Amino acid sequence: MTIRRTQxxxxxWLGAVFIAFILSGFGLSSWVARIPAVRDDLQLSTGSVGLVILGLSIGSIAGLTMANPIVTWLGAGRAMGAALVVAGAGLAIVGAGSxxxxxxxxxxxxxxxxxxGSCDVIMNLEGALVEREIGRTMLPLMHASFSLGTVTGAVAGAAASKxxxxxxxxxxxxxxxxxxxMPIAARFVARRAVPEAPSMTWKDKTRSAIRAWIxxxxxxxxxxMLGMSFAEGSASDWLALASVDGHGLTNTAGAIVFGVFVSAMTIGRIAGGPLIDKFGRVPVLRVSAATAMVGLAAFIFSPWPAVAVAAVVPWGLGxxxxxxxGMSAAADDPQKAAARVSAVATMGYLAFLAGPPLIGLIGAHIGLLNALILVLALVVAAGLAAPAARRPESLKA
Structure with a gap:
């Protein structure tokens, strides 16, 4: 049964979800912007940084896995608030470890x-509910608010470094x-926007989830989602350091380059909803993949730092x-949305989280810039798979 909500x-509810996206992005980029400083303070090698980041990946995958049980236990709003409280505690521990x-x-x-990780799943599922209820493409704008948070965090990180x-x-x-x-904002979700759970047994839910994967x-x-998330995650964890080690920039300049990247992503997501509603998902995804390929190739292969810095703009936009x-496309059929969204979100998050440590391990042997060639190849694969995002004819109005 669908809960009726007054305007x-x-x-x-919508405002609370946007706040969650903003704070999540701010927290993540606050850590990312200070990776070079943590590396220097602890005198870590590139390979050691990759192993340290693996802690973030493992924790995020655990959070991703536990998100649904946590929502069932606490409700969407309380779960979202608790998730970012835990994230805040983690950042405090990271600061102490530095x-x-x-x-x-x-x-x-x-x-x-x-x-x-748990917050990401919860806020994206809530975002899918918003999109269905309002009847417009909303998730890109929500992810733009995440990017806005990352921009703010990157600027604050660069200022702190300077x-x-x-x-x-x-x-x-x-x-x-x-x-x-976050706990203050989450109260609105908890009390006013928790959807009623579908009447399915655990066996039915498990069977539906497995079916989605095939x-x-x-x-x-x-x-x-895997290719694009890999490109985004690699930039989040390695762009600042690759700018420093690969193109000779200072730590502060590396943080600023990351800020340029997330600013480009923010612009792309703000413009994305209207473009998708006008031209359709597939053409927009194809152009996006091509744009990201150009930016990545220029950043990797350019011998000029200025060109490399400019290249992060198409990389971020793409x-x-x-x-x-991908989340919107997976949720096209409301009856199967939960299982499909969970499946594609897992693929995207695994790439976002597991990819950066892999880049670090490869980069320790061949250099960070050369390691990013793997990212370029996966973006090509994402562009080739773009037609899958087309809305099925049977679901068109």
Whole structure:
């Protein structure tokens, strides 16, 4: 049964989801912008940084896996608020580890990743509900708010780096922000926008989830999300460092380059909804993949730092819509949306989370720029799989 919502309740619910996206992006980019500083403070090699980041990936995958049980237990709003409180606690631990040991950073990143991963699933599923209820393409705009959060976090991180603010105090302040603000916003979701759970047994849900993983269209949408998420995740964890080590920029300049990337993603996501409604998902995804390929190739192969910095703009624009469009496409059929969204989200998140440590391990042997060639190949695969995002004829109005 679908819960009827009055217009004020819908606005409050929508606002809470947007706040979750913004804070999630702000927290993530706050960590990313300080990776070079943490590397320097702890005197880590590139390979060691990759292993440290693995803590974030493992924690995020655990959070992704546990998101649905947590929602069932707490309700969507409380679960979303609790997830970002856990993420804030993780950032505080990372800050403490930056002045003590890599092991503490790994623990902090695991806790941070658990909170981020579970929150990502919850807020995207809530976003799919918003999109269906309003009847317009909304997920790109929601992901734009995530990117807005990452832009703000990147700017704050660059400023903290420039001013010489220790990682401990910087990430501690971000942790306080997450812990204080999100539970307040989440109250609106918890009390006014928790959808009633479908009357399915656990056996039925398990069978539906397994069936989704063998559907050809779901797998192809997953490839789109895998390639684009890999490109986004690799930039999130390695762009600042690749700019420093591969193109000779300073730590502060590396943080600024990451800010340019997330700014481009934000613009792409703000413009994405109207473009998709006008031209359709498939043409927009094809152009997006081609744009990302141009940006990645220029960043990897250009010998001129200025060209490499400019290249992150098409890289960011091109990867902006892969994840939100994939989520929308997977949710086309309301009766099968939960299982399909879960399947494609898992593919996208696994690429986003597991890809960066892989890039680090490869980069330790052949250099970060050369390791990014793998990302370029996966973006090509995403472009080839784009037709799967077309809405099935049987579901068209």
């Amino acid at each position: 004020p309740t819908t606005r409050a 002045v003590s040991s890599p092991a503490v950073v790994v623990v902090g990143l695991f806790v941070f990743g658990f909170g981020q 001013l010489g603010i220790p990682v401990l105090w910087h990430l501690g302040a971000v942790a306080v922000l997450l812990v204080v603000v 559907e050809a269209r779901v797998l192809l949408i997953g490839i789109v 990867t902006a819509l892969g994840f939100p469009v």
